[in-house]
Amino acid sequence: MGRLKVLIWIYFFTGIGFKASAQVFDQKIADYISKVENPLSFLQKCENLGVKEINKSGLDSTCFWLKKMAEQAGYVVKIQNFLYGNDTLRNLEFTKKGTSDSCIIIGAHYDSKIGFGVNDNGTGDFALYQIAKLLKGITTKYTIRFVYFSGEEIDYLGSRYFVKYINKDSVKIKFMLNLDQLGGTIDEDNTGIKCERDEISSKKAESNELAVSMAKIFSLYTNLNPVITSAYSSDYLSFRDSGYLISGIYQYSSFPYYHSENDLLKYIEFNSLISTVKGALAFVMHYSQSEIPVGINQKVADFNSLNVYNTNKELIVTANADYNLIIYDQMGRLRYSKWGNENDKNIALDDFKNGVYFAYLHSNGKMVTNKFLVQH
Numbered sequence: 001m002g003r004l005k006v007l008i009w010i011y012f013f014t015g016i017g018f019k020a021s022a023q024v025f026d027q028k029i030a031d032y033i034s035k036v037e038n039p040l041s042f043l044q045k046c047e048n049l050g051v052k053e054i055n056k057s058g059l060d061s062t063c064f065w066l067k068k069m070a071e072q073a074g075y076v077v078k079i080q081n082f083l084y085g086n087d088t089l090r091n092l093e094f095t096k097k098g099t100s101d102s103c104i105i106i107g108a109h110y111d112s113k114i115g116f117g118v119n120d121n122g123t124g125d126f127a128l129y130q131i132a133k134l135l136k137g138i139t140t141k142y143t144i145r146f147v148y149f150s151g152e153e154i155d156y157l158g159s160r161y162f163v164k165y166i167n168k169d170s171v172k173i174k175f176m177l178n179l180d181q182l183g184g185t186i187d188e189d190n191t192g193i194k195c196e197r198d199e200i201s202s203k204k205a206e207s208n209e210l211a212v213s214m215a216k217i218f219s220l221y222t223n224l225n226p227v228i229t230s231a232y233s234s235d236y237l238s239f240r241d242s243g244y245l246i247s248g249i250y251q252y253s254s255f256p257y258y259h260s261e262n263d264l265l266k267y268i269e270f271n272s273l274i275s276t277v278k279g280a281l282a283f284v285m286h287y288s289q290s291e292i293p294v295g296i297n298q299k300v301a302d303f304n305s306l307n308v309y310n311t312n313k314e315l316i317v318t319a320n321a322d323y324n325l326i327i328y329d330q331m332g333r334l335r336y337s338k339w340g341n342e343n344d345k346n347i348a349l350d351d352f353k354n355g356v357y358f359a360y361l362h363s364n365g366k367m368v369t370n371k372f373l374v375q376h
């Protein structure tokens with residue numbers, strides 16, 4: 001995504017435009033979105049696959065890895081090849097059938113402008129993958145078409161190609177949702193989330209409604225503070241320019257390593273990314289009129305009781321049941337694992353070298369994560 005400083009227009013929730021009936025809190029959705037996984041292994045793999053610029057080998061490796069991941073989640077994946085000079089670029093598409101043929105398109109690009117592109121756009125790819133994986137197990141009214149685009153960083157080549165070949169007669173597209181740069185940023189303010197709308201086309205009023213309803217969903221299901229901003233510089237513009245209704249999600253914090261060789265895992269803040277994916281999933285579940293089968297949500301401990309935080313001398317674990325604590329270092333190497341119960345609260349950090357670590361605390365089918373720094 002090519003954005004530098006974007007003027008944020010903060011939307012005050014006056015309730016204009018959104019349909020209240022569509023956004024009533026649903027405990028089943030709240031439980032279901034807790035299944036969103038930790039992004040560490042996905043983003044680590046994304047980084048390991050290397051530079052994703054056009055004509056670098058990491059681009060195709062990433063393409064085929066994303067294809068394999070979608071297949072493992074139960075999808076049949078189509079490759080759409082297109083040419084850019086002598087290079088063949090590839091979009092990937094797979095579909096979750098709904099009971100209606102009307103569809104929502106969810107898109108995320110996987111090419112990078114410069115470097116590894118873990119934030120731009122491994123984070124959007126992670127969100128798309130999680131939404132696809134978790135929707136696979138439930139029934140939705142609307143069909144959902146997932147597309148990983150290539151060539152976004154060259155004037156949205158992949159999405160422009162995709163839009164050009166949509167058969168407009170046979171497909172009813174409700175809207176296109178764009179996922180681009182969703183990770184939080186270490187040491188930045190990660191408390192918000194941008195819900196984006198089209199502010200210029202004939203669909204702008206509908207797009208505003210969509211963004212406002214998405215903002216409402218984020219405030220119902222996550223601790224992120226939504227703000228409404230203008231759709232800017234990503235694949236949704238290909239859809240907007242062809243007359244489709246669009247919306248998008250974009251991270252609130254700035255990302256200083258954007259479009260550089262430093263677009264790396266170590267600068268990404270996970271908690272806000274996880275919340276963003278949960279909110280995006282809740283939005284898609286509401287909008288697509290999903291039905292969660294009875295019994296799919298396990299009975300779980302009170303999520304609020306599960307916590308891990310760092311005092312710099314020790315980690316404090318709060319859990320009201322047996323737990324498993326796993327700690328990785330910044331390179332993704334396992335450094336610590338412990339099974340404990342609710343009375344085991346204090347984990348000494350004396351044996352940890354200085355550095356950044358990721359703690360994952362699992363209990364009763366729930367997980368919380370925390371990135372922490374050790375400085376002796």
Ligand SMILES: [Zn+2]
Binds near residue numbers: 001152180181
């Ligand atoms: Zn991007």
